[in-house]
Amino acid sequence: MPWDALSDEQRELRDLVRTLARERIGPRAAEIDASHEFPWDVVELYRENDIFGLFFDEAHGGLGTGTLMALIAIEEVAKVCATSALILAVQELGSLGLKLAGTDEQKQQWLPRLASGEWLCAYALTEAGSGSDSAAMRTTATRDGDEYVLNGSKRFITNASVAHAYTVFAKTDPSAGHAGISAFVVEADAPGFEVTRLEPKMGISGSTTGELAFDECRIPAANLLGAEGDGFKIAMRILDRSRPGVAAQALGIAQGATDYALDYAKTRETMGKPIAQHQLIQAKLADMETECEAARGLLYRFGRMCDDGVDGAELTKASAMAKLKCGDVAMAVTTDAVQILGGYGYIKEYPVERFMRDAKITQIYEGTQEIQRLVIAREMVKESRAFLLAGVV
Ligand SMILES: Cc1cc2nc3c(=O)[nH]c(=O)nc-3n(C[C@H](O)[C@H](O)[C@H](O)COP(=O)(O)OP(=O)(O)OC[C@H]3O[C@@H](n4cnc5c(N)ncnc54)[C@H](O)[C@@H]3O)c2cc1C
Known part of the structure; x- marks a missing residue:
């Protein structure tokens, strides 16, 4: 079994979401993309399997399984369908104001209905x-x-x-x-x-x-x-915690594209051998895989920080870094996936052109990549690292 740092419970939940994604959502993804119709059947699937519950604590009808688990769920769905993953990310985005600033009465009024998915x-x-x-x-x-x-x-x-x-x-x-x-x-x-x-x-x-x-x-x-x-502060605190949802969506898209391109490269033959045996294609695959894993490191670190109760400037920076890296990786990796499929990458019969179109939004919403860089640099400028230079200057 591959090395896996998740707990048994996290692994079990991930596998449940992974199975739903592969068996129920993946086969619908191209149709959802082509029809431009909101997938209420996917919402129903989430409701039936308590997937919205991953984003809420037990006191409000959720599963209380924490932030890392919620991010993993978004990532798993995004590997096959970015639209369906976004439904989960936005249930978090839209409810965070209540979670962070709501009174007990306000939380009781709305959160249980959001945790069950009765309301979006x-x-x-x-x-x-x-x-x-x-x-x-x-x-x-x-x-x-x-x-x-x-x-x-x-x-x-x-x-x-x-x-x-x-x-x-x-x-x-x-x-x-x-x-x-x-x-x-x-x-x-x-x-x-x-x-x-x-x-x-x-x-x-x-x-x-x-x-x-x-x-x-x-x-x-x-x-x-x-x-x-209080609204501006609330809006920014929400984004600190919701941006990694976009990062998880981006990472899922990138990993889904990598997995698809790898599979394709093993069977498509040119000049007498599978293109996966050509070194220039191997270099692309290696970079795609490495970039996905680097992005995952930042994203899961954010999830673990949240689950350990970290807040404030440290969380703001970690959130922006995760979103920046995952979004840029999604765009670069999906572009390479299209390249690996050649002409087939460009046509709608294959999913990688959809992955590439879906990836672009992750560099724009919930703060553009330029804004993430401003946030990261602003936090860096506030930090004191003089001790690192002791003895150097
Ligand atoms: C599909 C989609 C879904 C969305 N969902 C939501 C949602 O649910 N809720 C919501 O509130 N919003 C949502 N948005 C809005 C999204 O968050 C904004 O579009 C985004 O933050 C950028 O704002 P803007 O479009 O006004 O671009 P602008 O702010 O006009 O920026 C234009 C360009 O200038 C750059 N720029 C701006 N300021 C600076 C600066 N100071 N330094 C350097 N570069 C800068 C930007 O990075 C960008 O490249 C969504 C957008 C889209 C397209």
């Missing part, structure tokens, strides 16, 4: 004019008695139209910059809330990406997460 959720930070610069958002929330009234719009929101609850960020004090942003839970049937458009995309085609409109949208004041003005 979403995270709405980005607007047409504010992506990387999220503090420039223009959506407002004004207190009116026992309610808040939201006005504005959000763009590029994953799970738009399929989510039942959205974590929405809006300005309660538009003059206060970052400190004027607050976070809310908005249920899909709130009056004045509407999904106004869904975007056709390059990849992750079965996932919905949409525009949300808030027109005098009224929600209970009790849906405020944390205090007024």
Whole structure:
């Protein structure tokens, strides 16, 4: 048996997800991609097998198996279908506001329904004019008695139209910059809330990406997460913990592409032998495998740090590094996989062109790779390493 640092329980859960992915999700992946339809059958499969429970603690109806396990589940599904993996990653992204800043009442109100998968959720930070610069958002929330009234719009929101609850960020004090942003839970049937458009995309085609409109949208004041003005900090703490979900998706795509290319290279023959015997192809395969394993090291390290209770600057940096490495590896490795398949890599009969299209988004959402580099460098500049230089200068 190959060396494996996981516990028996983790291995068992991974194998369950792996089997579901291979036997039930993989055979649907090309169809999901071609139809551009949200795969409710995959959601049902997750519900039946308690897969959403991997993302929640036992007190709220989850399995309490921790962050590393949750990341492994996303990775396993992404090896065959990036859209289906994203459903899991966004259940985490959309519920983290409640987990990190919700009161006990708020957690009891929403988390059990999210842990069972009865409800799906979403995270709405980005607007047409504010992506990387999220503090420039223009959506407002004004207190009116026992309610808040939201006005504005959000763009590029994953799970738009399929989510039942959205974590929405809006300005309660538009003059206060970052400190004027607050976070809310908005249920899909709130009056004045509407999904106004869904975007056709390059990849992750079965996932919905949409525009949300808030027109005098009224929600209970009790849906405020944390205090007024806490929203930006909450948004960033969420991203620290959710970005590795994208990293896991990216790593799964990269490993899936590597596995497929390896298999293909063993059987495709040119010049009298399998292309896996040509050294230039071997070099590509070796680099793909090594890059996947290096990316996995950063990702699993983040999972173990989280499970050990690490928080703050150290976690922020580890999260950004995992996302940066896994996203870049996914893009490079899937491009090489297409190359290894030659002409067959470019046509839709084979899955690697889908892997390559799906990989691209992992370098863009939940903070672009440029933003990850800014985050990592910002944390590095704060660190003191003078002791390392003692005796050198
Ligand atoms: C399919 C999809 C799903 C998404 N899902 C969600 C979601 O569920 N929720 C949500 O809130 N958002 C979501 N997004 C939005 C996504 O997070 C943003 O698109 C992303 O953060 C980039 O923002 P932007 O598109 O406004 O690009 P911009 O911020 O305009 O950036 C454009 C380019 O400039 C670079 N750049 C920007 N600022 C700097 C800087 N300071 N230094 C160096 N380079 C810089 C960027 O890296 C990028 O290359 C999604 C987007 C897509 C495409």
